[in-house]
Amino acid sequence: METYQIYNLTSAVLFVIGIGGVFAARHFIRKIIATIIMGGGVFLSFVSFAERDALTFADPVPHALVITGIVVAVASAAFALALARRIYQLTGEESFTNDK
């Protein structure tokens, strides 16, 4: 098995763990962490593709994309945390009640 395939499989596993967590968890923070894990999986798969095809150098495009993606993911996570914190301050609730 080649190196990038190991990374790739790991990324798929992370993605599945994340998506399962988003739908299964009820606690705000657990859900937010699950989306972060999903993001980690996606970014790992991007980076792993930079190395394929036995290029002599790493493909720079995925790195540029991942940097942008990470910025976006950090912003979303921060926003979600801010919302969760506000809900906790207002009501003391920390998880979805009649959740789907």
Place this chain on the structure above:
Amino acid sequence: MTDLPTSPFPAFLVGLPVLLATLSLFFRARGKAVVGLAGSLLTGVMALFALFEVTRRGTVIHILGGWEPPLGILLRMDPLAAVFIGMTAVVGIFISLYAWRYFRAQEATTGGFPLFWPLWLFLWAGLNGLFLSNDLFNLFVTLEVIGISAVALAVLSGKKTALVAGLRYLLVAITGSMAYLFGVALIYGSTGTLDLGLLGQVLEPGTTTTFALLVITLGLMIKMAGFPFHFWLPPAHSSALAPVSALLSALVVKGAFYILLRLWMEVFGVSLTYAAGQLIGLAGAIAVIWGSWQAFMQTSLKLIVAHSSVAQLGYLLMIFPLLILAPGVTADSADWLSPAWTAGVYQVIAHAFAKASFFLSAGIIIMALGHDRIESLRDLVGHMRITALAIAIAGVSLIGLPPSGGFMAKWMLLKGIFLSGQWWWAPVVLTGSLLTAGYVFMLLRLAFAPAREKEAFRPVPRSLEVCALVLALGSFLIVLPADNLIQFLQSGEVFGTGIESIMEGGAHGND
């Protein structure tokens, strides 16, 4: 791609709202609103000029900063993008005017929500960017800009229900974009390009492509509240402020649909299978029936309107099976394709006008009554004639009675259904219309019924009612340029190279 005429408009359409949104942050509350309103009008006018430019010169492009793709960004404005941008502009202008008056009327008690304006301009920049994007990753970034500003707008009131609904909306939005991005990673990994036009030519059918198509479609369906991922939409849309609900329902969900349409027609031509089409159509059909039924069962006006959005978005999903023929069937001409996908575009426009008007009317009623329980709509006609008229007109367009825009959309959808030989979708369209008629007429019956007890209707600024009425009328007026619009859309050659594989009955993907 680069031999197309260049034009500065695409850059302005994204840059201007971002600039104005940032500028408005430096002002105090009243200044934010002034800059925001001026900015919205400016952006709207600019968008209409850009639409005009495309009708005159055809597809135009702009390469940002002169940096060529793949590291630079190319914006492309073709007829499909131009139509969506034009729709956003017209609906956006009227919602902005309404918001200006609506927030000012409540300034004393609520502070007038000055942050609405920068967020709405960021949202507008995101939408324009999405329609203009020409590569998969840029689409992801604009989706996120839209997602974050939309959630921020949805929680603007700061109430508990809005915050909880907003957090759920945000989590769903992140999940959807991550699923989409995973698909993008797989496609980049297998082809080494993100350019939509190029992908349409180089994408090979295979397991990776099919899986990428699957996660991308799922991610976008989560974002556009397609069944069974519709659960987040009614609470988020109904708990937001009235102008925000209108923006979310009329424009934001259409972004994900636009990407889905683009990708299915332009990029994934080779790997679409008949079964995939039928499955997504089934999800749409269930959404139409379920959403309309749920809307019928609600007792508060905003929840009715929000559930009706789920149903109306279902119609959009139903055009996808029509783009793919059954295995073994080969078409002689592409006649059946055009009614199918232009029906989708028409449904987007008609729904945007009608639903924006509906939510604005709901806002007026909440302003007058302090709540939106539908029993108190009794004698609405006596108190607020214009709002009642707006609800009636928008409702007729949602049902799809002639000569409304909704009728055009459903008529062309039925035409596409019969021309492609997939008659089993027709009863769904008709049942959906019947159920829609059910809840619209339920509202109208109440509006005309005499009041049981004297309910205090507080006076509402006339200009708010006029905004809602103009948007409702818009859903009828869009029928007038129908012929030109459809010709204009078809001139865009949106299918690119995908059309051959589509005409061969999806034979590539079926094995």
